[in-house]
Amino acid sequence: MGLNVYAPASIGNLSVGFDILGAALSPIDGSLLGDSVSIESSTTGDFSLQCVGRFVDKLPADPKQNIIYDCYLAFRKAMADMGRTDEVAVSMVLEKHLPIGSGLGSSASSIVAAFYALNEHYGKPFSEAQLLAMMGELEGQISGSIHYDNVAPCYLGGIQLMLERDGRISESLPVIEDWYFVSAYPGISISTAEARSILPNHYSRADIIDHGRYLGTFIHALYRGDGQLAAESIRDVVAEPYRKQLIPGFDAMREQMMADGALAVGISGSGPSVFVITDSKEKAEQMHQWMQANFIQNDRGFSHVCQIDTLGTRVLEETA
Numbered sequence: 001m002g003l004n005v006y007a008p009a010s011i012g013n014l015s016v017g018f019d020i021l022g023a024a025l026s027p028i029d030g031s032l033l034g035d036s037v038s039i040e041s042s043t044t045g046d047f048s049l050q051c052v053g054r055f056v057d058k059l060p061a062d063p064k065q066n067i068i069y070d071c072y073l074a075f076r077k078a079m080a081d082m083g084r085t086d087e088v089a090v091s092m093v094l095e096k097h098l099p100i101g102s103g104l105g106s107s108a109s110s111i112v113a114a115f116y117a118l119n120e121h122y123g124k125p126f127s128e129a130q131l132l133a134m135m136g137e138l139e140g141q142i143s144g145s146i147h148y149d150n151v152a153p154c155y156l157g158g159i160q161l162m163l164e165r166d167g168r169i170s171e172s173l174p175v176i177e178d179w180y181f182v183s184a185y186p187g188i189s190i191s192t193a194e195a196r197s198i199l200p201n202h203y204s205r206a207d208i209i210d211h212g213r214y215l216g217t218f219i220h221a222l223y224r225g226d227g228q229l230a231a232e233s234i235r236d237v238v239a240e241p242y243r244k245q246l247i248p249g250f251d252a253m254r255e256q257m258m259a260d261g262a263l264a265v266g267i268s269g270s271g272p273s274v275f276v277i278t279d280s281k282e283k284a285e286q287m288h289q290w291m292q293a294n295f296i297q298n299d300r301g302f303s304h305v306c307q308i309d310t311l312g313t314r315v316l317e318e319t320a
C-alpha cells in the first residue's frame with residue numbers, strides 16, 4: 001500500500017515573532033502550495049528517492065544529499081532505538097513545488113511531509129510531539145540552528161506559537177477568519193543560513209521593548225478576535241530592517257501595499273517572499289495582480305491569494 005502526503009507552505013516569524021511564530025498557507029483558488037511525498041515499501045530492499053516537480057532543478061543531484069534521506073535515516077534510527085530493527089526499506093517520491101530559499105518554508109515542507117509519510121507507513125510509532133522534535137532537528141541541520149516556526153505550522157496548520165517546553169513545542173493561536181494573505185515569491189533565492197548571519201548579535205533596549213510590546217499586543221488581539229489591532233502590531237524590529245536590502249523593490253512594494261489598504265506587510269521567513277494581509281478578498285486580488293506585474297522578477301516567481309491553512313499536513317491519497 002502507498003500513501004501521498006502533502007505539507008503546506010508557511011510564513012516563518014510573521015514579522016512579529018522571530019523564530020517563535022509561524023502560519024500555514026492555503027491558496028483560496030484550491031491549488032496546493034507545498035511539497036508532497038509518496039511512500040511505499042521498497043521492492044528491491046534498498047531505500048530509493050525520486051524527485052520531480054517544478055522546482056526540482058535546484059535540489060542536490062544526489063538523492064542521498066536530499067534532506068528527505070536524512071529524515072529517513074533519523075526516523076529509522078529512532079525506530080531502532082525502540083527495538084524495531086527488521087523493518088523493510090521504503091521507496092519515496094518527492095514532488096518539489098516550493099522553491100529552495102524562498103521564505104515559504106521549502107525545506108520544512110519536505111521534512112514534514114517525509115516524517116509524516118514515514119510515520120504513517122510504519123504504523124505511527126511516534127507521537128505528534130516526538131515527530132515535531134525530529135522535524136525541528138532536521139530543519140536545524142540545514143539552517144544552522146533549531147527553529148520550529150516553519151515546521152510547526154506546516155505540520156499542525158494554523159498560526160503556531162513556539163513554547164519549546166518538554167512535550168509542548170508549539171501551540172495553536174486563534175485565527176482571524178477574514179484575513180487574506182497575498183504571498184509573493186519574486187523568483188530569486190536567499191539562503192536561510194546567510195539571512196540569519198547578517199542579523200545583529202545584540203539589539204538595543206528600545207528594540208527589545210518594542211518587540212515585546214508588538215508581540216504581546218499581537219497575541220492579545222488574536223485572543224480578542226481584533227484583527228485590526230493584531231495586524232497593526234505586525235512590526236518587525238528584529239529582521240526586516242537588516243534583511244529588506246536583500247529583496248529588490250521591498251520598500252516600494254511596502255509603500256504601494258499600504259497605500260492600497262494593506263493591514264500589514266512583511267518578509268515571509270527569511271525572504272525573499274513577502275506577505276501582505278488585508279481583510280478584503282477584492283483588495284487581495286488587486287494586490288496579487290500588482291505583485292505579478294511589479295514585484296516578481298522572473299518566470300520562477302509567483303503570487304497567490306491565501307488564507308490560513310488550518311489542516312496542516314495530510315494524506316492526499318492512498319493507493320492499493
Ligand SMILES: Nc1ncnc2c1ncn2[C@@H]1O[C@H](COP(=O)(O)OP(=O)(O)OP(=O)(O)O)[C@@H](O)[C@H]1O
Pocket residue numbers: 058059060065066067068094099100101102103104105106107108110111142143150190191192193269270271
Ligand atoms: N528536499 C529539500 N528541500 C529543500 N532544500 C533541500 C532539500 N534537500 C536538500 N536541500 C538543501 O537544503 C538547503 C535549504 O536551504 P535553506 O534553508 O536556505 O532553504 P529553504 O528551507 O528552502 O528556505 P525557506 O525556508 O526560506 O523556504 C539547500 O542547500 C538545499 O539544497
Ligand SMILES: N[C@@H](CCO)C(=O)O
Pocket residue numbers: 012013018019020103105147149150192195196239268269270271
Ligand atoms: N525564523 C527563521 C525562518 C526561516 O525561514 C528566520 O527568519 O531565520
